[in-house]
Amino acid sequence: MVYYIRFLKTPRLAKQKGAVSVSALTCITTDLGDAFLTEDVDLYVTLLAHGTEKVLYQEPVTWKAGKRELSLSLGPFPASLSQHTLVLAVTTATSGKLQGPSPDSLIGKSELPLVVSGWSAPFGGSQTLVAEKLVERRFGPNDKLGLRIWEETGNSIARHIWDAAVAAVIYLQKIIAGDPKISAPFLQAVLQRSRSSPLRAIELGSGCGIVGVALAELLPGCSITLTDLPEVEEIVTKNIAVARPAESSTLQFQTLDWDETLPAELCGGSIDLVLVSDCTYNADSLPALVSVLERLLQVSPDAVILVALKRRHESETIFFDLMRSAKLCNLHLDHMQLPSEHDQHDQIELHCFGREGRQQG
Numbered sequence: 001m002v003y004y005i006r007f008l009k010t011p012r013l014a015k016q017k018g019a020v021s022v023s024a025l026t027c028i029t030t031d032l033g034d035a036f037l038t039e040d041v042d043l044y045v046t047l048l049a050h051g052t053e054k055v056l057y058q059e060p061v062t063w064k065a066g067k068r069e070l071s072l073s074l075g076p077f078p079a080s081l082s083q084h085t086l087v088l089a090v091t092t093a094t095s096g097k098l099q100g101p102s103p104d105s106l107i108g109k110s111e112l113p114l115v116v117s118g119w120s121a122p123f124g125g126s127q128t129l130v131a132e133k134l135v136e137r138r139f140g141p142n143d144k145l146g147l148r149i150w151e152e153t154g155n156s157i158a159r160h161i162w163d164a165a166v167a168a169v170i171y172l173q174k175i176i177a178g179d180p181k182i183s184a185p186f187l188q189a190v191l192q193r194s195r196s197s198p199l200r201a202i203e204l205g206s207g208c209g210i211v212g213v214a215l216a217e218l219l220p221g222c223s224i225t226l227t228d229l230p231e232v233e234e235i236v237t238k239n240i241a242v243a244r245p246a247e248s249s250t251l252q253f254q255t256l257d258w259d260e261t262l263p264a265e266l267c268g269g270s271i272d273l274v275l276v277s278d279c280t281y282n283a284d285s286l287p288a289l290v291s292v293l294e295r296l297l298q299v300s301p302d303a304v305i306l307v308a309l310k311r312r313h314e315s316e317t318i319f320f321d322l323m324r325s326a327k328l329c330n331l332h333l334d335h336m337q338l339p340s341e342h343d344q345h346d347q348i349e350l351h352c353f354g355r356e357g358r359q360q361g
């Protein structure tokens with residue numbers, strides 16, 4: 001399982017007797033927040049000037065196995081520090097001593113690390129003394145995917161990133177890059193085909209939007225609609241605003257509740273790809289999810305569906321039964337390994353579905 005650095009208390013700047021200090025409370029947990037990391041990890045805590053990213057202060061800290069939280073207390077610093085709007089980064093790597101903290105690798109020689117780093121929202125200076133309850137994930141380092149995604153720090157299921165989404169991003173990126181180790185003909189046909197009209201993709205249950213945003217950044221000429229319940233609108237809109245889509249690619253958000261009638265805008269025009277990551281954990285919502293998929297493929301019979309999932313309960317097998325009943329067949333199954341504790345790996349399933357009898361495009 002991948003572990004994520006979280007802010008239990010976001011950074012705050014305190015002014016005392018002509019000096020200032022910065023404090024925060026962090027922990028390292030799974031996407032579900034149900035387990036803390038049980039191995040020691042060396043981290044760097046870095047204070048950056050917001051905007052310029054200049055490193056103002058950095059110190060190493062260690063997360064200790066068995067702990068449930070890590071309290072950070074930096075300073076005292078000269079009062080002049082409070083002139084800067086600050087960002088606090090808690091990362092597993094830096095690009096060198098007193099260099100900026102590095103984004104986490106998603107692909108290439110260095111794969112995703114066990115612990116995903118976190119950057120705070122700006123605080124101090126012209127901002128409030130306490131950072132907003134947000135954490136930013138930064139993924140890189142290759143030029144094509146300098147992905148930045150904001151999550152909330154609370155316990156909302158929808159407003160943070162899940163492991164299957166991270167695996168889906170890596171998978172899509174590998175396919176688009178033409179990785180010879182991947183053979184996923186239906187997805188390759190959709191993602192690698194040169195096209196006269198934009199590729200149209202819809203993401204269901206997008207949460208913060210990491211998968212759809214990454215696809216828009218990777219693939220020129222695509223139009224991607226992220227959908228989810230209204231509760232994610234604020235965070236997903238923030239992520240769309242900071243996204244850097246590839247040439248001629250666009251991103252938009254539309255609310256969609258699987259229990260309600262599919263809005264006409266989502267049925268108009270042909271869809272090429274439907275993205276679904278980590279949305280099969282709740283058996284109660286599966287009939288509604290599958291009926292949305294069925295409806296989308298009635299309108300766009302040649303569309304391909306990518307479902308990324310991490311098996312969490314036995315009940316998730318119902319999803320596959322429902323898909324079969326809806327005549328949506330499993331065209332292809334791949335697995336992606338994400339790092340887990342003590343050099344273990346965690347398996348994410350990547351299922352490609354299409355309408356029964358569909359020919360490869």
Ligand SMILES: C[S@@+](CC[C@H](N)C(=O)[O-])C[C@H]1O[C@@H](n2cnc3c(N)ncnc32)[C@H](O)[C@@H]1O
Nearest residue numbers: 158161162165205206207229256257258277278
């Ligand atoms: C575990 S989260 C996954 C979020 C994101 N796809 C990811 O992997 O990071 C499941 C998502 O499904 C959405 N969801 C659950 N029930 C839904 C429904 N009835 N209609 C639309 N979205 C729903 C939630 O709001 C949430 O964003």
